[in-house]
Amino acid sequence: MALIDLANPTRFVALVEGILPWLAAATLVAFAYGLHGTYLAPDDYQQGATVKIMFIHVPNAWLCMFVWGVMSAAALGTLVWRHPLADVAAKCAAPLGAAFTFLALVTGSLWGRPMWGTYWVWDARLTSVLVLFIMYLALIALWRTVDDPTRAGRAAAILTLVGAVNLPIIKFSVDWWNTLHQPASVFRMGGATVDRSMLIPLAVMALAFTLLFITLHLAAMRNEIMRRRVRTLMLTQAERA
Amino acid sequence: MDLGPHAGFIIAAYGIATAVVATLVTWVTADHFAQKRALADLDRRGITRRSAEPRPAQVKEPA
Numbered sequence: 001m002a003l004i005d006l007a008n009p010t011r012f013v014a015l016v017e018g019i020l021p022w023l024a025a026a027t028l029v030a031f032a033y034g035l036h037g038t039y040l041a042p043d044d045y046q047q048g049a050t051v052k053i054m055f056i057h058v059p060n061a062w063l064c065m066f067v068w069g070v071m072s073a074a075a076l077g078t079l080v081w082r083h084p085l086a087d088v089a090a091k092c093a094a095p096l097g098a099a100f101t102f103l104a105l106v107t108g109s110l111w112g113r114p115m116w117g118t119y120w121v122w123d124a125r126l127t128s129v130l131v132l133f134i135m136y137l138a139l140i141a142l143w144r145t146v147d148d149p150t151r152a153g154r155a156a157a158i159l160t161l162v163g164a165v166n167l168p169i170i171k172f173s174v175d176w177w178n179t180l181h182q183p184a185s186v187f188r189m190g191g192a193t194v195d196r197s198m199l200i201p202l203a204v205m206a207l208a209f210t211l212l213f214i215t216l217h218l219a220a221m222r223n224e225i226m227r228r229r230v231r232t233l234m235l236t237q238a239e240r241a
Numbered sequence: 242m243d244l245g246p247h248a249g250f251i252i253a254a255y256g257i258a259t260a261v262v263a264t265l266v267t268w269v270t271a272d273h274f275a276q277k278r279a280l281a282d283l284d285r286r287g288i289t290r291r292s293a294e295p296r297p298a299q300v301k302e303p304a
Contacts, residue, residue, distance in 0.1 A: 039242070043245070048245045048246075048247070049243070049244045049245040049247070049248070049251060050245070050247045050250065050251060052244070052251050052255075053250065053251055053254045056254060056255065056258045057254070060258075095265075095268075096265065099261050099264075099265055102261065103257070103258055103261055106254070106257055107254045107257070107258065110250045110251075110253055110254045110257075111250070111254065113250060114246075114247040114250050212262065216265055216266070216269050219269045219270075219273065220269050220272070222273070223269065223272045223273050223276050226273075226276035226277070226279075226280060227272075227276050227279075229280065229290070230276060230279045230280055230283065232290075233280075233283050233288050233289070233290065234283070234288075236288075237283075237288050
């Protein structure tokens with residue numbers, strides 16, 4: 001199947017139906033392996049067992065930005081190439097991104113309370129991620145406000161591209177400003193500062209959450225294509241009556 | 242497994258993550274069945290896409 005064939009929603013749904021069981025199985029295996037590694041990972045010399053929160057906090061923090069990146073690429077697909085599946089991809093990614101951002105914020109708070117002595121501070125990293133969460137909710141609200149999916153898609157694409165400005169702010173907030181949040185410890189010049197015994201389970205958990213996103217995103221896109229089919233059929237029926 | 246003095250925070254973090262992931266999976270699965278039901282209902286009422294309708298028989302014109 002050529003890549004261009006994926007622009008056809010019927011072919012896309014057929015492809016998704018074929019690969020979803022494999023993706024779901026790969027996600028389950030990755031989670032099983034990652035959670036096993038999390039269980040075996042040693043306690044941190046300063047944080048003790050509390051470091052185990054890192055294995056779910058960090059993958060969700062990565063994903064909340066990654067999903068917005070996927071939505072930004074889809075927004076370009078909507079505005080520049082008018083790809084028929086681009087706004088479907090963006091619409092279906094928004095609730096998943098909101099859920100991952102929510103988890104990053106909540107698990108971060110639960111990690112911060114015993115380590116920093118507080119659930120929340122209005123520092124640059126935490127505030128910029130909270131802004132991202134609010135932008136996800138705004139996008140979901142926009143999609144629900146406008147009835148016509150094509151019009152909603154264009155408005156949402158513009159909002160998504162404007163919101164993408166927040167991504168470098170989140171990433172570099174710990175370098176640009178003096179924050180309570182620690183600086184980057186995995187993707188940084190000079191290599192990761194996390195020990196291998198923790199880095200490997202962290203990488204596997206990040207892979208598991210990413211596979212979860214891909215699986216749910218493709219399944220949600222298939223559902224959205226079916227929903228639009230139902231809508232079109234009902235509109236056609238109403239016009240005939 | 243000894244989770245130390247902050248066990249409550251660790252268990253809460255994993256518990257909330259499990260609940261959110263379970264909610265996402267349930268939502269996507271339930272939505273799939275809802276759309277499938279809606280399409281099947283329309284199909285029963287004879288409302289189908291043009292591409293899914295049977296093609297009319299081709300009548301050969303006499304030469």
